[in-house]
Amino acid sequence: MSMGAGLSVLMAEDEWLAAEVLAEALADAGFTVLTAPDGLAALEMAAGGTRFDLLLTDLRMPRMDGRELIARLRAERPDLPVVVMTGFPPPDGADALHGGKAPLRLLTKPVEIAPLVAALRAVAGLT
Incomplete structure (x- = not known):
């Protein structure tokens, strides 16, 4: 079985080059990676019926930030696993973003691939 186990990730990242490298x-x-240039685009993809298993999001983005994106998506899918990557972690860490029982991991940018894959696998319950 591959490390990603065929899981689909909706990634909201406004830095185009970072998004390309991560994807x-x-x-x-x-x-399987579905990329959105910001939180609003990711929300629109989800509302349009795009299927995904995990959310990978930046926090600081134009139009809609990651915190609001997480809240809006989890309003519909309270069990949605989330990995947050940010250069500006909240002072109270992942607890500030959690809002629910579903798993959430917080990674500080720059994000290396191995810990990112491990975090995605962990929130998906594959570890």
């Missing part, structure tokens, strides 16, 4: 690395690890 390619996650695809190499066996994930």
Whole structure:
């Protein structure tokens, strides 16, 4: 079985180059990656019926930040596993973003691929 186990990741990342690099690395690890340039685009994809297993999001993005994206998606899917990657972690850490029982991991940028894959696998319950 591949490391990503065929899971689909919705990634909201406003830095185009970072998104490209992450998407390619996650695809190499066996994930299917759907990319959105910001939180609003990711929310629109989800509302439009795009199927995904995990959310990978930046916090600081134009139009809609990661915190609001997590809240809006989890309003519909309270069990949605989330990995947050940010250069500006909240002072109270992942607890500030949690809002629910579903797993959430917080990674500080720059994010390396191995810990990112491990975090995605962990929130998906594959570890």
